[in-house]
Amino acid sequence: MLLYQHVQQNALNQEQSYTKGKLAFTADLLAQYLYSKCTADSDADWATKYRRRLFLAERPLLSDVLLFKAVKMQLKECTDVSVEEVRTADAERKDSRSMDTTMLVTTLELVALEQLIAARQELVRELHSEQFPVLNEFEALHAYKCGLFEQCLEMCEHYVRHVFRAGFPLHQFHFIGFPEFLSLLDGELVSLWGVIRLLHPDPILSLCMKDFGENFVIYTVTLSLYLMAQSHRKLGCKSVRNTLHLIRFARDRLSKDCHIDLLVLKLTCRSLKLYSDESTSADGQFTR
Numbered sequence: 001m002l003l004y005q006h007v008q009q010n011a012l013n014q015e016q017s018y019t020k021g022k023l024a025f026t027a028d029l030l031a032q033y034l035y036s037k038c039t040a041d042s043d044a045d046w047a048t049k050y051r052r053r054l055f056l057a058e059r060p061l062l063s064d065v066l067l068f069k070a071v072k073m074q075l076k077e078c079t080d081v082s083v084e085e086v087r088t089a090d091a092e093r094k095d096s097r098s099m100d101t102t103m104l105v106t107t108l109e110l111v112a113l114e115q116l117i118a119a120r121q122e123l124v125r126e127l128h129s130e131q132f133p134v135l136n137e138f139e140a141l142h143a144y145k146c147g148l149f150e151q152c153l154e155m156c157e158h159y160v161r162h163v164f165r166a167g168f169p170l171h172q173f174h175f176i177g178f179p180e181f182l183s184l185l186d187g188e189l190v191s192l193w194g195v196i197r198l199l200h201p202d203p204i205l206s207l208c209m210k211d212f213g214e215n216f217v218i219y220t221v222t223l224s225l226y227l228m229a230q231s232h233r234k235l236g237c238k239s240v241r242n243t244l245h246l247i248r249f250a251r252d253r254l255s256k257d258c259h260i261d262l263l264v265l266k267l268t269c270r271s272l273k274l275y276s277d278e279s280t281s282a283d284g285q286f287t288r
Contacts, residue, residue, distance in 0.1 A: 004062060024061065024063060025061060025063045025064055025067065026057060026060055026061055028053065029053055029054065029057065029060065029064045029067070030064075032046075032049060032050055032053055033046070033067060036050075047068070047071060051068065106145070109183065109184060110142065110145060112184070113141055113142040113145065113184065114142065116138040117138045117139050117142060120137070120138050121139075124136050130162070130165070131166050131169075132166070132169070132171070133159060133162035133163050133166055133169075135155070135156075135172065135220050137172075137174055137220050137223055137224070138184075139155065140152050140155045140156050140223075140227055141185075143155065144186075144227055144230070145184075149230075149231040149234045149235050150231070150235065152227055152228075152231050153228055153231040153232070153235070156224035156225070156227045156228045156231075157224075157228055157243075159220070159224050160221055160224050160228070160246055163221050164249065168221075168253050170221070170254075172219065172220040173217040173218065173219050173220060174218055174219070174220050175217050176189070176193055176216055176217065177216040177217070186226070186227075186230060188267065188271070189226065189264065192263060192264065192267060193216075196216075196260070217260070218260050218261050219254075219258070222250070222261040222264050222265060223264075225246060225247050225268060228243050228246075229243055229268045229271065232272065232275075233271075233272070240272050240275070240276050244269060244272055244273065247268055247269045248269065250265060251265045251269070
């Protein structure tokens with residue numbers, strides 16, 4: 001659709017009569033499509049009704065036409081194939097495609113982290129000191145994604161304790177506003193960011209860090225504490241008291257303006273407490 005818009009505007013020298021990037025459906029046509037999916041109408045009946053409404057529409061959108069063509073193509077492909085064969089083939093194709101996609105994404109993430117580790121290492125080498133602790137957070141993320149949870153835990157805990165001994169300086173942060181960096185994080189952080197963006201889509205709102213415009217950040221110490229908690233869970237550690245104490249210590253020393261950090265630490269603390277309660281309960285049942 002974006003290619004079509006580009007050709008229409010540039011090759012044909014036509015001005016766009018719609019807002020750029022706003023891809024949508026005509027309400028009446030979309031309602032017809034959704035109604036057909038919720039009723040017993042066959043795909044053929046839906047295609048006939050939809051075509052009639054499409055012809056009568058005064059100014060249909062390109063999305064409306066593509067939706068019609070997509071369903072028509074599916075109908076054509078399924079004409080000479082039994083329902084059972086289609087279901088079996090779809091299931092096999094979905095499993096294979098899901099496996100291939102997962103492996104590809106994981107490989108790309110690890111390659112990206114390896115490149116980021118090398119780029120960050122020079123900064124760590126130049127700046128790190130007892131009074132100015134610096135962590136190669138990409139190295140910690142790489143270890144976490146590779147399943148090296150003990151290594152990730154040791155790395156993050158060493159950095160956090162360095163920060164506390166230095167008087168809790170907050171000079172290193174990690175961008176999460178960019179999709180490229182967000183995709184490297186764990187699922188819970190990605191979900192939290194998604195909820196924040198749904199509730200506050202306007203970057204000018206109070207949740208926005210004024211110093212960084214639209215680019216939300218969290219401090220590296222916050223990311224480290226989160227990775228420590230997740231590593232504890234992955235390793236099945238029974239005692240998480242020290243990590244909970246570190247999380248509370250960091251949360252009490254953060255400014256109220258650090259909205260995202262406080263949310264992440266609150267999520268981390270609650271998640272770790274639930275894990276601790278479940279572990280204690282499981283051990284009690286086993287003992288009994």
